[in-house]
Amino acid sequence: MPIKGRLFPTQTKQERVFLLIRKHWFVYVPFVLLFILMILPVVAVMVYWSFNFETITTLNGNIIIVGASAYLLSLLGVQLFGFVDYYLDVDIVTDRRLIDIDQNGLFKRKISELYLHQVQDVEAKVEGIAATLLHFGDVYIQTAGERENFIFRSIPHPYTVAKQIVNLHEQQYQQDLMIKTGDQRQSIGKSLSYGELESQAKKILKSQPFSKRIANPGIFPAPEAEMTSDFLTDSKPPAISRDKSRPKAGKRKTVRKRAKVKKEVEEEQPKTGHISEEGELREGREVDLQD
Amino acid sequence: MAYVFIFYLIFLLGFLIYSLAGIYHLWRFGYSGDLTKAIIIIYSFISAAIIVVSLFLISVRII
Numbered sequence: 001m002p003i004k005g006r007l008f009p010t011q012t013k014q015e016r017v018f019l020l021i022r023k024h025w026f027v028y029v030p031f032v033l034l035f036i037l038m039i040l041p042v043v044a045v046m047v048y049w050s051f052n053f054e055t056i057t058t059l060n061g062n063i064i065i066v067g068a069s070a071y072l073l074s075l076l077g078v079q080l081f082g083f084v085d086y087y088l089d090v091d092i093v094t095d096r097r098l099i100d101i102d103q104n105g106l107f108k109r110k111i112s113e114l115y116l117h118q119v120q121d122v123e124a125k126v127e128g129i130a131a132t133l134l135h136f137g138d139v140y141i142q143t144a145g146e147r148e149n150f151i152f153r154s155i156p157h158p159y160t161v162a163k164q165i166v167n168l169h170e171q172q173y174q175q176d177l178m179i180k181t182g183d184q185r186q187s188i189g190k191s192l193s194y195g196e197l198e199s200q201a202k203k204i205l206k207s208q209p210f211s212k213r214i215a216n217p218g219i220f221p222a223p224e225a226e227m228t229s230d231f232l233t234d235s236k237p238p239a240i241s242r243d244k245s246r247p248k249a250g251k252r253k254t255v256r257k258r259a260k261v262k263k264e265v266e267e268e269q270p271k272t273g274h275i276s277e278e279g280e281l282r283e284g285r286e287v288d289l290q291d
Numbered sequence: 292m293a294y295v296f297i298f299y300l301i302f303l304l305g306f307l308i309y310s311l312a313g314i315y316h317l318w319r320f321g322y323s324g325d326l327t328k329a330i331i332i333i334y335s336f337i338s339a340a341i342i343v344v345s346l347f348l349i350s351v352r353i354i
Contacts, residue, residue: 008314020322021340062296065345066295066298072341073341076338076341077310080313081313084316086317087317087327088320101320103320106309109320
């Protein structure tokens with residue numbers, strides 16, 4: 001289910017966020033252990049004071065108070081550092097791209113993004129006893145071209161995330177294919193419904209296995225992993241937004257009717273110059289993707 | 292005693308700047324409904340409590 005709201009600076013209104021992933025809680029465990037280890041001396045001093053209260057009234061009392069306070073505040077500061085570093089490291093998966101927000105300490109923040117069509121291969125890795133038992137690991141996303149590969153480190157359920165990324169990539173591939181197919185059909189003046197476009201895209205996808213697709217860096221990269229087109233039955237691709245230059249649904253019927261009448265008249269009469277080439281093409285472009 | 296107190300004040304100033312930077316990050320980059328706001332409140336409360344208690348103890352001893 002898409003998450004609402006703006007989650008990163010360049011997010012557009014139409015972009016739907018599918019996953020917002022933080023590192024697994026196990027990554028934060030060292031900070032918790034550090035906190036416990038560092039708090040132990042303070043607890044020991046407090047226990048000592050409770051039995052020997054007179055020591056606080058000695059000359060060194062103020063130094064102990066200042067020292068203990070500074071120590072506790074430093075401990076708190078270390079925890080804040082750890083929390084910022086852990087909690088603000090976020091990986092986001094939208095229906096268009098992947099965003100890796102990398103927070104290193106308080107003063108270093110890096111945001112990198114990768115469009116889904118640039119994804120070539122997605123690999124999930126779970127290494128170690130803790131990672132296997134607690135279900136966390138890394139997801140490696142191989143990119144097209146010379147770009148640096150994307151790595152989602154220590155995220156929970158890496159296999160599910162990898163599958164989701166592949167599914168979204170496939171959906172976008174299908175959507176692009178549908179638009180491309182639709183454009184080709186439009187150019188020869190044929191109308192296509194959503195169902196027809198979908199079945200057309202299915203056919204093309206079946207005939208082109210993931211590994212054998214022709215590389216076209218502009219639109220479709222050539223992914224290496226073998227994939228099936230099962231995802232098509234899982235979910236419906238996101239709705240394609242309506243072209244604003246086209247008339248609205250109510251008006252569309254009138255336009256079609258007029259076109260029909262025009263065609264009938266045209267068939268009855270010999271062709272004259274009053275129906276322009278442009279007009280014919282416009283009527284031919286009636287493709288209702290929302291059907 | 293004065294040296295200890297001055298050292299403490301300088302430390303508190305540094306701590307304040309550091310805390311403001313951390314809180315700014317949490318406030319600026321946190322999302323609505325996540326833990327960032329809660330952490331800001333807890334952190335501020337505990338820090339303030341430690342500082343107030345320490346200053347109170349020092350002032351009691353000076354007086």
